[in-house]
Amino acid sequence: MRRKRLPFSPFKRTRGRFAAIAEAIVAGLIVLAGIVLLAATITLNVLLSTPGEMYISAGYLSLRIALAVAMIAIGCYYIIGLLWKVSVSRERREALVNRAGEIDLLNDFRRRRDDLPSVPVEPPLQGTRFPFRLSSSSRDLWGLIISASMSVMLVAIASILVPTAFAEAKQASPGAIAIIFSPLICLAAILFLYRFFRQLLKLTGIGPTIIELSHYPLHPGSTCRVRLFQPGRIGLKVVTAWLVCQEEATFDEGTDIRTETRDVYRERLFRKRSVSVSPDAAFDTEFEMKIPPNAMHSFKSANNRIRWKIIVQAEAKGWPRLNRTFRLSVYPRTVIETRKAVAAPNHR
Amino acid sequence: MCEYRLRGIEGLDVSSLEASVIWVTEGKGSEDIGVHFFQRFTKDALSRQTLSTPKRLSTVLPNSPLSYSGEIVKVRWAVRIRMFYGEGQEISRDLEFGLGNAVIPTSVVDDEDTIEKNQV
Numbered sequence: 001m002r003r004k005r006l007p008f009s010p011f012k013r014t015r016g017r018f019a020a021i022a023e024a025i026v027a028g029l030i031v032l033a034g035i036v037l038l039a040a041t042i043t044l045n046v047l048l049s050t051p052g053e054m055y056i057s058a059g060y061l062s063l064r065i066a067l068a069v070a071m072i073a074i075g076c077y078y079i080i081g082l083l084w085k086v087s088v089s090r091e092r093r094e095a096l097v098n099r100a101g102e103i104d105l106l107n108d109f110r111r112r113r114d115d116l117p118s119v120p121v122e123p124p125l126q127g128t129r130f131p132f133r134l135s136s137s138s139r140d141l142w143g144l145i146i147s148a149s150m151s152v153m154l155v156a157i158a159s160i161l162v163p164t165a166f167a168e169a170k171q172a173s174p175g176a177i178a179i180i181f182s183p184l185i186c187l188a189a190i191l192f193l194y195r196f197f198r199q200l201l202k203l204t205g206i207g208p209t210i211i212e213l214s215h216y217p218l219h220p221g222s223t224c225r226v227r228l229f230q231p232g233r234i235g236l237k238v239v240t241a242w243l244v245c246q247e248e249a250t251f252d253e254g255t256d257i258r259t260e261t262r263d264v265y266r267e268r269l270f271r272k273r274s275v276s277v278s279p280d281a282a283f284d285t286e287f288e289m290k291i292p293p294n295a296m297h298s299f300k301s302a303n304n305r306i307r308w309k310i311i312v313q314a315e316a317k318g319w320p321r322l323n324r325t326f327r328l329s330v331y332p333r334t335v336i337e338t339r340k341a342v343a344a345p346n347h348r
Numbered sequence: 349m350c351e352y353r354l355r356g357i358e359g360l361d362v363s364s365l366e367a368s369v370i371w372v373t374e375g376k377g378s379e380d381i382g383v384h385f386f387q388r389f390t391k392d393a394l395s396r397q398t399l400s401t402p403k404r405l406s407t408v409l410p411n412s413p414l415s416y417s418g419e420i421v422k423v424r425w426a427v428r429i430r431m432f433y434g435e436g437q438e439i440s441r442d443l444e445f446g447l448g449n450a451v452i453p454t455s456v457v458d459d460e461d462t463i464e465k466n467q468v
Contacts, residue, residue, distance in 0.1 A: 052424045118371075118413045119384060209403030220450070245453070247421040260376055262420050266455045292453035296416045301380035304373045304421045332448065 010224070021233070024204045027078035028197060034071030035152055039159030041065060047167065082204055083141075120300040120307075122329045127212035129227050134211045134310065134326035144203060154189035161185055202320050207231035207282070207322045209312050213289075216309075217329040221293035228270065228312065231282035237315045241270040243289055245296070249303040252290035265295065297332040350427045350443070353402040357431070365389040367405050371413055376420040384410060404442040414448030425458075 003311045031275035040062045041056065056064070065318040088218040127133035165178040218224060225307070228241055245265035251258055270287040308330045314322040352367070364386045369385035377461040405427070425447045430440040 116410075116412045247375075247418045249375055249420045251377050260420060264419050264455075265453045294449055294451050295453045296418065296450040297412060297414060299413050299416070299421070299423065301373055301382070301413075303378040303380050304375070304423075306416070306421055308419065332414055332450075 021201055021205055023078060024082055024200050025076045025197065027082065028200060029075075030071050031075030031152075032155060032193070033080070034068045034073075034075060034157050035155050037071065037155045038065065038068035039066065043160040043163055047164065079200070083144075102249075116331060118299055118301060119331060120298050120305075120329065121217075122298075122327045124213070124216050125303065127227070130212035130214045130225065132213045132216035134213065134328065136209060136211075136324055136326055141203070143194065146201045147192055147199055149232045150168060150198045151189065151192040154185060154192055158182070158185045158189045198203065198320055202322065205234050206236075206314065206316065206322050207233070207277075207313075209322075211310055211312070211326045217331045218291050219331055219332070219333050220291050220295040220297065223288060223290045225286055226269065226310070227286050228285070229282060229284050230275070230277060230314070231279075231310075232277040233279055234316050234319065235277055236275040236283070237317060238271065238273045239275050239283065240268060240313045241287070242311045242313070243267045243269050243291075244311055246307045246309065248307065250273050250303040265292065267292075275314075291330055297329070298328070298330045349350070349404060351402050352405045352427070352429055354399055354429075354431065357399060357433075360433040361429060362394055362399060362433045363391050364432045365394060365399075365424045366428075367403070368428050368430075369405070369407055369425070370428055371423055371425050374422040374424060375418065382413070409444075409447055413451070414450040415446040416450045418452055 041061065045056050045061060052060070122135070124132040124134055152245070161178055161182045165182040168178050179214065189225040207230065210227070212227040212229070214225040215222065226241070228239070230236070230239065243266070244263050246261055246263050248261045249258060251260070269289050270285070272285070275283050289310075296306050298308055310326045310328065312322070312324045312326070316322075354365075365388070367387045368383055368384075371382045372385065374378040385405065387405060396430075409425075413423050415425055419422040424444055426444045428440055428442050430438060432438045
């Protein structure tokens with residue numbers, strides 16, 4: 001049911017747009033405050049207690065630790081809830097209801113994998129308007145988890161190191177290690193916190209991107225309709241969708257193992273400027289996609305890959321650039337020609 | 349189907365012979381190999397007469413991977429005949445063939461307005 005909007009509430013739209021962002025910031029600050037409190041309490045008690053007397057009494061210490069743990073737990077709970085809310089769309093919920101159909105679909109793709117050696121299978125989920133929904137790369141979420149873990153670790157270290165550095169600075173002959181490392185650790189903690197909040201805002205402000213296909217898997221020369229669905233809370237300056245074929249090669253270089261990628265094919269499928277997106281009205285469009293005839297199919301071996309993917313890029317004023325990748329399986333056509341080539345001697 | 353014959357092997361003590369249908373990757377990445385068909389003749393199965401007579405191998409090729417000559421990844425198919433002789437010496441010869449006609453497609457960058465008109 002559509003919410004009724006009061007005509008005399010000019011701030012309601014803005015509040016709805018930024019409510020999740022504000023919640024994310026507040027939740028992040030609560031977690032941060034909890035970590036600092038926990039680290040400071042433990043550090044002070046360890047450093048300043050004497051064998052006979054504790055710096056903080058046992059009851060007060062337990063209370064402070066419980067408060068810090070509660071703050072961390074509440075903040076994490078809010079962040080997880082918020083991420084769940086913004087990342088699970090109506091389409092996905094409906095797809096989960098039709099889980100039985102999805103399982104049949106996956107079995108079909110597993111059978112095809114055996115028939116086509118060296119072709120990686122990217123099984124789709126069930127869509128709502130079109131039958132197939134592509135899975136998005138989870139790189140953004142992993143980036144957020146890594147940033148959060150590094151932030152927590154560095155803030156905890158800084159909370160211990162900074163009081164130690166101050167305590168040492170007051171002494172007649174201060175030790176250099178804590179004084180030197182404190183600013184460096186604080187700087188690193190600030191950088192990771194900045195990265196964490198930036199990624200959190202990106203995930204919460206710009207909702208999940210959904211790509212659905214009318215046909216799947218695809219073959220060279222085949223055509224399908226693509227649905228692009230973008231919910232969110234902020235208007236976008238431009239949205240672009242690309243079809244990309246990428247080669248990836250892994251090789252040894254000295255003692256290192258390196259991976260090089262190269263986009264060998266790139267076609268712009270769709271572009272629109274000034275896209276209006278709000279919690280009540282998601283951006284929803286369709287366009288056509290054709291895999292070029294005679295193109296190479298998806299390929300995977302131990303050190304070499306050929307990937308097909310749809311990349312959705314979006315830009316919003318004052319926000320980090322959105323870049324979401326959806327991998328496709330392009331299968332070879334079943335009627336295949338063979339042709340003669342030259343003989344190559346190979347002596348050992 | 350492929351037919352092959354060994355020539356100029358008089359006087360060699362051939363210990364075994366292998367025939368295989370393979371695909372190998374070339375290019376920037378480390379080489380990968382996929383063996384689709386493999387046949388080995390041991391010394392007992394090889395006589396002077398059978399060595400010089402033409403031999404045939406026959407296999408149904410798979411649907412993938414297709415032959416491909418990309419920028420940093422290449423896939424080529426070949427029949428490889430490898431002969432072991434003397435004391436641990438060997439010689440091999442590849443007969444390349446193409447499977448399919450996959451190529452690098454030409455990237456399309458349409459006029460921006462055309463794209464925007466095309467949208468629904």
